[in-house]
Amino acid sequence: MSELKYPRFTTAEEFAESAAELEPVTSYDDEKTYDIVVVGAGTAGVPAVLTALEEGATVCCLQKEATPVANGNGSSGVIVSESTLPGILRWIQDIRVRNNFRVNDELFRFYAFHSGETVCWLDKMADLVDYPAVQHSTATSLLYENGDRCILAGHSFGYKPESNHHLINRLAKLAEERGADFYYKTPGVQLIKNEEGRVTGVYGKTAEGKYIKFNANTAVILATGDYSNNHAMVDHYCGDVSRFKRKQHGKTADGHLMAMVAGAHMVAPGHAKQAHDADAAGNGFAAIPLLALDANCNRFMNEQATSMPFWVDSLRKLYDQEDPGIFFRFFDGDYQKNYPNAPSPEAMQKYIPGAVEKPVDVYPNLIDVHCCNTLDELAEELKLPADKMKAAIEHYNELCEKGVDDEFGKEAKFLFPIKTAPFWGIRQWVRLTAIDAGVEVDGHYQVVDENRKPIPGLFAVGTTGGDLCGNADWSMGAGVSSGHCFTAGRYAAIYAITGDLIPSRPVAWDEVKHLYTDGLHDSTWSWQQK
Numbered sequence: 001m002s003e004l005k006y007p008r009f010t011t012a013e014e015f016a017e018s019a020a021e022l023e024p025v026t027s028y029d030d031e032k033t034y035d036i037v038v039v040g041a042g043t044a045g046v047p048a049v050l051t052a053l054e055e056g057a058t059v060c061c062l063q064k065e066a067t068p069v070a071n072g073n074g075s076s077g078v079i080v081s082e083s084t085l086p087g088i089l090r091w092i093q094d095i096r097v098r099n100n101f102r103v104n105d106e107l108f109r110f111y112a113f114h115s116g117e118t119v120c121w122l123d124k125m126a127d128l129v130d131y132p133a134v135q136h137s138t139a140t141s142l143l144y145e146n147g148d149r150c151i152l153a154g155h156s157f158g159y160k161p162e163s164n165h166h167l168i169n170r171l172a173k174l175a176e177e178r179g180a181d182f183y184y185k186t187p188g189v190q191l192i193k194n195e196e197g198r199v200t201g202v203y204g205k206t207a208e209g210k211y212i213k214f215n216a217n218t219a220v221i222l223a224t225g226d227y228s229n230n231h232a233m234v235d236h237y238c239g240d241v242s243r244f245k246r247k248q249h250g251k252t253a254d255g256h257l258m259a260m261v262a263g264a265h266m267v268a269p270g271h272a273k274q275a276h277d278a279d280a281a282g283n284g285f286a287a288i289p290l291l292a293l294d295a296n297c298n299r300f301m302n303e304q305a306t307s308m309p310f311w312v313d314s315l316r317k318l319y320d321q322e323d324p325g326i327f328f329r330f331f332d333g334d335y336q337k338n339y340p341n342a343p344s345p346e347a348m349q350k351y352i353p354g355a356v357e358k359p360v361d362v363y364p365n366l367i368d369v370h371c372c373n374t375l376d377e378l379a380e381e382l383k384l385p386a387d388k389m390k391a392a393i394e395h396y397n398e399l400c401e402k403g404v405d406d407e408f409g410k411e412a413k414f415l416f417p418i419k420t421a422p423f424w425g426i427r428q429w430v431r432l433t434a435i436d437a438g439v440e441v442d443g444h445y446q447v448v449d450e451n452r453k454p455i456p457g458l459f460a461v462g463t464t465g466g467d468l469c470g471n472a473d474w475s476m477g478a479g480v481s482s483g484h485c486f487t488a489g490r491y492a493a494i495y496a497i498t499g500d501l502i503p504s505r506p507v508a509w510d511e512v513k514h515l516y517t518d519g520l521h522d523s524t525w526s527w528q529q530k
Contacts, residue, residue, distance in 0.1 A: 004023060008260075013232035016232075019188070019205070019254040027211070030212045031213040032213070032214050033214075033215040034214065035059060036497070037062070038060070039062045039187075039188035039202060039220065039221070039223060040062070040464070041172055042485070043072065043075075043168060043482050044461040044486065046061070046171050051491075051494060051503070057497050060181040061182045065184065070163070070164040072164045073158060074155050076153065077483050078113070081116075083149055083151045084150075087142065092105075092109065094142075099471035099476070102469065103468070103470070111487055114490075115486075119154075121507040122155070123136075124511065124512065131157065136154075136517075137155070138153050138154075140478060153516055155515075183204060186212065189254075199219070200215060201215040216457065219496035220457060221461060221489070223255070223461050226435045226437070226464070229248060230251070238270075240316050241312060244431055245429075245431045247431045256438060264440065264448070265440055267439070268467075272435070274436065276309060276312075277429050279366035279429070280369065280427060281348070282362075285331075285343070290329040291329065294318050294328075295323075297385065297388035297389050297391070297392045302408035312473070315430055325431055328426065331418065332420045332424065333423070334416070353370075370424070371422050372422060373421050373423075376390075378423045381425070396417070400417040436469055438460055438466055439464070441466040444492065446496075462489060
């Protein structure tokens with residue numbers, strides 16, 4: 001047997017951590033034929049399956065796990081019919097500025113002009129499977145001074161533990177009822193190309209080790225998620241977060257590596273990461289500059305300049321602790337006076353272990369807020385050495401009293417001493433949620449080779465395809481993360497089947513706008529500029 005030749009920029013270690021196989025598959029135990037073969041049943045894959053059915057195609061889905069798996073709790077999109085073109089373009093520019101101009105303009109425009117229909121379609125699909133969104137909002141819409149507007153609609157399908165995961169599972173069942181075939185515990189392991197270089201299918205491998213050849217008359221759509229659980233790839237492309245624990249599992253770059261064997265290549269670094277902790281205390285204190293100490297009770301950053309999406313950039317330098325994602329934040333009984341926009345003590349009860357019998361919208365095993373009458377009690381609950389913790393807080397109080405932070409430069413207006421009982425502490429645990437970088441694709445999510453020529457018959461969507469954002473930290477606005485996955489999956493299927501981006505069964509804003517009544521706008525858009 002000849003020595004295996006790994007695709008350019010890949011390693012044996014990366015393949016060893018994935019389901020992708022480099023050794024050519026030469027025999028198989030079964031053979032299936034469909035128009036569209038989707039690999040991955042998540043926020044991008046399942047919409048691709050359902051949409052392919054709507055476009056009249058036969059379709060199957062290979063899934064490594066025993067069930068569909070999806071992340072996030074909602075999505076958002078631009079309602080083009082209610083926006084002005086200059087308003088949409090201004091919003092796109094706002095996003096570019098927020099992300100240091102490291103945005104893939106082609107893919108972001110794809111999202112901007114197709115995400116709104118996807119949001120409306122999801123509302124309709126969710127109603128069909130009796131899992132409607134629990135919240136609809138247009139509150140993040142932008143109304144510009146000259147009358148231009150960018151109308152953003154977002155919805156949430158529950159928080160914790162209900163979420164997109166439950167929606168996607170129900171949508172997968174709907175797809176099965178409509179004729180799609182799902183093959184669970186059957187990862188895609190190798191793409192099939194003909195002599196002309198067209199991808200014509202994929203080999204799946206069952207839990208029993210048997211190969212199934214899945215022929216794709218029209219296209220293979222890769223939707224296998226990101227590469228955050230492939231540690232060798234994280235070391236390779238995003239080494240600054242290698243030491244952080246992972247929130248997800250199974251995201252081992254199967255689609256990325258299969259595509260690279262077929263002639264694809266990864267998008268150039270940097271690769272945008274999502275690393276945060278909204279579980280320990282929710283989002284209410286995320287942007288508030290509370291005193292922060294590391295696991296050794298040392299202050300390590302200017303808390304004013306670092307909010308949740310960017311915590312990791314300071315934490316990654318904590319070499320003196322095994323898990324750099326663990327740190328502690330403190331405030332006292334006067335916090336509502338000091339931070340008027342902070343959640344109330346009553347609202348925080350569900351984040352205190354044992355305080356609420358059956359807390360809702362939280363992961364009970366991850367909540368980690370503590371409220372005590374003394375600092376010694378707080379140290380005990382946080383499992384910190386009381387003498388070190390109290391010394392650090394005392395030193396911080398001295399800085400507050402001076403009104404000068406001569407360590408990190410936090411502005412005086414944010415310096416509030418921690419003196420008044422009860423004393424509050426949050427044990428934050430920042431973990432890596434996703435790395436939003438896949439193989440290079442064109443503006444229709446068709447995979448391209450090193451010369452940027454489309455590889456016929458091959459698409460990659462969600463975090464498997466492209467680099468919607470190339471900034472170090474993902475900062476794209478509420479709902480865009482999942483929204484771009486839903487949108488890419490739906491419209492890549494449309495394009496693969498029709499060669500166009502016009503769905504045969506579009507869902508218009510008028511069909512769902514009655515759901516979007518909130519404090520900023522009503523559903524008829526009879527609003528005035530705020």
